[in-house]
Amino acid sequence: MKLYDVAVVGASGMVGGELINLLESRRFPVNKFYPFNSGRKPAAVVFKGKTYSCRKPSFAALKKADIVFFVSTDEVSGKFAPRLAAAGVWCVDDSSRFRLNPAVPLVIPEVNRNELKVSKKLIAGPNCTLTGAAVALFGVHKKFKIKELRLATYQAVSGAGKGAMLQLEAELRARLKTGRVLEVEGGAFPHPIAFNLFPQVGGFDKNGHSVEENKVEAELKKIWNSPAIKISSTAVRVPILRGHSLSVWVKTERPWTLAALKNVLAKTKGLKFFANPYKYPVPLKQGNKTFEVYAGRLRKARTSANEFQLWIVSDNLYKGAALNSVQIAERIIQI
C-alpha cells in the first residue's frame, strides 16, 4: 500500500487534535508525519504512540508533505495553500478562506465527492453548522427539490476552538463556586456563555445577518450546486461543549407524503434517521465523536403546503471538520 507524508497545520488545536486521532484510528496510510502550530508556545502531539513537537510552518517544511491538512486560521491557509497546491501538494483546508472561491471545490464526500479532481489540489471543507443540513437534506433535495429552507441553529462552544471550550468550563466553575457571572475580557464570545445563550455567532453585516448565517447560506448553495434556494437562518451559541443542533423548516417544490420523506431520509448517505417521531438525537450523544449526521422529529409543518420540520444533530468537530477532512483525503488518494 502506498504511504503518504502528511502535515497538520493547527495540530495543537481542537480540530487538529481530533484529526490526528482520526488519521490514526481510521488507519490513514501515513509515512512521515509533520505537525505544526503557531510556534507561539511549545506544543507536542502524539501520533501512533510517538510524541512530536509542533513547529511553526514554512513553505519549505510543508512542501515535503504529499497532503497538508489546514486546521488553523484563514490567514495561514491563505498564505500557504495556493502555493503548495500549485506545487502539487494536496491541501485540505478547514478554514473559511477558500470555501466560496469558484476555483476551489467545497466538498462533503457523501454529497459531492465527484468535485474531487487531480487537477484541483486545494480543497475546502465546509462550515461545521451547515454540514448537518447539507448531509441530512441532500436526498430530499434531489428527490423533491428544496426551494426554501429556514434554520435555527444551536451551536456548541467548541465550534469557536479550544479557547472557547476552556472559557465555558472556567465560567461554569466560577459560577458554581461563587454564584457570580465571570466576565471574560477578550474572550471568545460577546457575552458570558455559562447558563446563557445568544443569537450571535461571529460579527454582523450591514443588514444584521451574522457571519455564521451568511456562511450557512452561501456554502450550502455551493455544495448543493443550487444557487436559487432561499435560505434564512438564526445562528445561536449555546452553552454545550460539543455537537451542533439544527431545527429546520424545509419547503419543497414537488409534493411528498411523510412516508416518502421517511423513505428518502432512511436511505440518505451519511444520515441516521430516527423514524419514530417521538425519538430524536441529542448533542451529548449523537453529536459527540460520531461519524454520521442524525435527524429526527420529522413532521409536517403547519405553516404551508409541501413544508416539513426536522431536528438535526452532528458532531461539529468530526463530521463538521476533522472527519470530513480525513474522508476527503481518503477519497483523493484513490483518484
Ligand SMILES: NC(=O)c1ccc[n+]([C@@H]2O[C@H](COP(=O)([O-])OP(=O)(O)OC[C@H]3O[C@@H](n4cnc5c(N)ncnc54)[C@H](OP(=O)(O)O)[C@@H]3O)[C@@H](O)[C@H]2O)c1
Ligand atoms: N471548531 C470547529 O468546530 C470547526 C469546524 C469547522 C472548521 N473549523 C476551522 O478549523 C480551524 C481550526 O479551528 P479550531 O476550532 O481547531 O481552533 P483552535 O482550537 O483555536 O486551534 C487553532 C490551531 O491553529 C494554530 N495556529 C494559530 N495561528 C497559527 C499560525 N500563525 N501558524 C500555524 N498555526 C497556527 C493554533 O496553534 P497554537 O496552539 O500554537 O495557538 C492551533 O493549533 C479554523 O480555521 C476553523 O475555522 C473549526
